[in-house]
Amino acid sequence: MTLLSDRTALSGRRDPASPRPGPRLRARRWAGLLFVLPALVPYTVFVLRPLVVSAQYSLYDWNGIGAARFVGVDNYRRVLTSSEQLTPILHAFELILFFTVIPVCLGLVTAALLHGLPNGPLATTARVVLFIPQVIPLVAAALAWSWVYSSDGVLNQFLRTIGLGSWSRAWLGDFTWAFTAVGLVGSWVSLGLCTLLLITGINKIDPTLYDAARIDGAGPVQEFMAVTLPGLRREIGVCVTVTVIAALASFDIVYVTTQGGPGTQTLVPGLQIFQLAFTQREVGLASATAIVLMVLVLLVVTPLQRISRGAE
Amino acid sequence: MSRFNSHEGRQTSGPSRRWVLSAAAGMALTAACSAPGNSSVGAGAKSAAGKAVSTTAPKGSVTLNLYVETGFPLPVKLAEEFQKQYPNVKVKIRQDQFAVITQNAPRVMASSDAPDLIRIPTIVASAKDGLLADLDGYARAYGWDKYSTGLIDQMRVSDKGVRGSGPLYALGIGYNITGIFYNKTLAAKIGMTNPPSTVAELESLLAKAKKAGIQPIVQFNDIGGVNFPFQALLNQYEDPSKIANWVFDRPGADLDTPATVKAADKIASWGAKGYFTSDANALTYTDMMSRFEKGGGLFMFNGDWESQNLAKSMGKNVGFFLAPPASAGGRLVAMSAPATYAIPAKSKNIATVAFFLNWVHTNSKARKIIVDVTGSSPGGPTDLALPAVADGSVVAQTLQATNDLAQKGVAVDFTANATAGIYANTIKPELQKLITGRETGAGFAKKLQADYEKELSQ
Known part of the structure; x- marks a missing residue:
């Protein structure tokens, strides 16, 4: 970092009359570039290039193989005006409740509780159990959950055992419940990540603050509100950012569990883009939807970043 | 993690970083110079x-x-x-x-x-x-x-x-041809000795099964498998050549017709009467097969590609018939592809x-x-004899049905094959709504045609 920050004085804002950087500085600049290259090349090939190409495709009517026809912003007009294209976007925002709100709230509580536990096998086990969903591939997790939710699945067996057999149903095929069922899989996945990040954050909080709070006679709740919560501002910011992106760009869980059904109850933009591009072969419309989704994610995430950093 | 706490990072935006980024963007942009696609791809095709x-x-x-x-x-x-x-x-x-x-x-x-x-x-x-x-x-x-x-x-x-x-x-x-597989033990329980000869007879069998506590139909619909029974009905109500024109994307083809409404309404009423399983919208193809094989239902609408599998798992306990015509003695029409x-x-x-x-x-x-x-017909020259199969087996029945259809019936392709998107975008969600009372037959027919025209116009 020093290599680069040394040079801020020589940045583009420098006095035009000042001499050009000497040969040593220039060599250092190239040396710096050399270090960046291994990361930059894949980033360009696999992130920037697809991004630019998608933006280009989004202006064409193209099936992915044959001749493309330039249509300008027509695809965007279709994305933004047809209700069929907007419903999935709405679903993505509703998913934030399950992917972000629930896991962050539960994660805070869990982290605070775990923090109170003495370090030992119990705390370790609890952490491992909570973090496991992060390690399992999403597809495998979603498959397992679709068994849990199936008509003979564990959830329904449990309901029948406790005498609530009338509540049992094929959750993922139920118009009323499918969305909640899918969303809760997301909560399950995100909870581990949030808890782990938040525990790490709590451990970084100066213990004397807790001592001071206790001396002032604060109970566990007051301690949580006055010390833990403000101390975790940045970790919460990270949790919210990561999980909001996961919610808005969700694909795997929905693809495996419901494919957007029943009806279009659980259709999300990620799945829709996939279907448009690979089933319907409307590469242009799919790219336009993807670009719109990207802009939405940025619009949501950028202010979040500001808020979480605001305190500093 | 630097993405999230990069206030140190801001100091680094000197000229070299900008240069690097613009170079990268430039490299990325060069990819986008020409229009995508290749109009000469088919040069050698003909x-x-x-x-x-x-x-x-x-x-x-x-x-x-x-x-x-x-x-x-x-x-x-x-x-x-x-x-x-x-x-x-x-x-x-x-x-x-x-x-x-x-x-x-x-x-x-x-x-x-x-x-x-x-x-x-x-x-x-x-x-x-x-x-x-x-x-x-x-x-x-x-x-x-x-x-x-x-x-x-x-x-x-x-x-x-x-x-x-x-x-x-x-x-x-x-x-392949499609039709209806039935469980012979369950059929005997409701007094079904012969396959139904009209749609009305089929319906009365469904009602009898329901009354006797037997699941009338096991049909997957997680991805729209109720299209099998739907088209089985549509084939009987509509002029098959109209359906074929629609599937083949002939200009002016239209299936927003009274026959489609009638078939869809019937499917909706079957849903309301509980002829499909309560978990149909979550039931997968594999689960449907295993449930039917284990005696979990009287009928299953499916194709002869499963004949050998069913013969192996159910022996002589399974039979097959083509969807019956609307009125007795009518022409056989079946989905076949x-x-x-x-x-x-x-x-x-x-x-x-x-x-x-x-x-x-x-x-x-x-x-x-x-x-x-598979149990499917091998096709080929019409005068070539079919390979021998065990008499009375379900494979013999599906092959016989193929023969019957070739001689005195009409084969119609799957409506799901009409366009690339019609199945996933329209048929699947609409049928899921239809069997749970969230869509009407008229609404289904209208949406089917509207989406079809929209996709073809693009």
Whole structure:
């Protein structure tokens, strides 16, 4: 970092009359570039290039193989005006409740509780159990959950055992419940990540603050509100950012569990883009939807970043 | 993590970083200079049409690359037998999930190492893009054009992208029909001795089963499998040629008709009466099969590709009949389609693959393999005898049904095959709504036609 920050004085804002950087500085600049290259090349090939190409495709009517026809912003007009294209976007925002709100709230509580536990096998086990969903591939997790939710699945067996057999149903095929069922899989996945990040954050909080709070006679709740919560501002910011992106760009869980059904109850933009591009072969419309989704994610995430950093 | 706490990072935006970023963006942009796509992709596609083609057995060592579906052993078994009879031919097989093949087919066929034969369910778009070899020359030379026209014509595509006429772009390996499998033990319980001869009789059987506490129909609908019973009804109510025109994308084809409304309303009423399972909208194809095999329902609407599997798991306890006509003595109409395999235009062994396809249709051992592995009809010349199967088995019944249909009925392709998006975007969600009372028959018909026209206009 020093290599680069040394040079801020020589940045583009420098006095035009000042001499050009000497040969040593220039060599250092190239040396710096050399270090960046291994990361930059894949980033360009696999992130920037697809991004630019998608933006280009989004202006064409193209099936992915044959001749493309330039249509300008027509695809965007279709994305933004047809209700069929907007419903999935709405679903993505509703998913934030399950992917972000629930896991962050539960994660805070869990982290605070775990923090109170003495370090030992119990705390370790609890952490491992909570973090496991992060390690399992999403597809495998979603498959397992679709068994849990199936008509003979564990959830329904449990309901029948406790005498609530009338509540049992094929959750993922139920118009009323499918969305909640899918969303809760997301909560399950995100909870581990949030808890782990938040525990790490709590451990970084100066213990004397807790001592001071206790001396002032604060109970566990007051301690949580006055010390833990403000101390975790940045970790919460990270949790919210990561999980909001996961919610808005969700694909795997929905693809495996419901494919957007029943009806279009659980259709999300990620799945829709996939279907448009690979089933319907409307590469242009799919790219336009993807670009719109990207802009939405940025619009949501950028202010979040500001808020979480605001305190500093 | 630097993305999230990069206030140190801000200091680094000196000229070199900007340079690097703009260079990267520039590299990325160069990719976007020209319009995507390739209008000359189909240049070689029509080469086989006019010329005389070779129909002799392959000479010298040839390697054929097949791209087929996972979990479907038929092409593998056929390839084994073919290699036995023609040891100079080596067949390499690549397998993928059906959905994966469908989604990747255009790109795989357009690539420089295109396979020689590919399992592909919908051929229109690929034919229009010039990705498929025109097989007319071989059709004339081998006499494929004299096979049952109802089935062969499904694989013709005109240059306007309308199926039913134009050059031949694919052949079937196994010719499927669909109908209704029934559990004989459960049928006996409700006094069903013969298959129903009208839709009304079928309905009364459904009602009897429901009353007797037997699940009337097990049908997957997680991805829209209720389209089997829906089209089974539609075929009886609507003029089959109108359905065929619609599936083939003929201009002006319209299925927003009273017959569609009637069929959809019937499906809705079956849903309301509990003839489908309560978890139908979450039931997968695999679960449907295992449930039916275990006696979990009286009827299952499905195709003869499962005949051998059902014969193995249920023995003589399973029977098959074609969907009955609306009124007694009416003409049989059934959903029927080949399992289509096409030769990519870029294949370097078109003549050898064509020879293989002809062998599949005419060689007695190959035909027997098709019947033994799937239970579907092997197609081929109409005067060629069908391989022998055990009397009274469900395979014998489906083969008999195929024969009946060829002689006195009408075969109609799957409505789900009409356009690339119609099944996933319209039929699936609409049927899920229909059987749970969230859509009416009229609403279904209207949406079906509207989405169809929208997709074709694009």
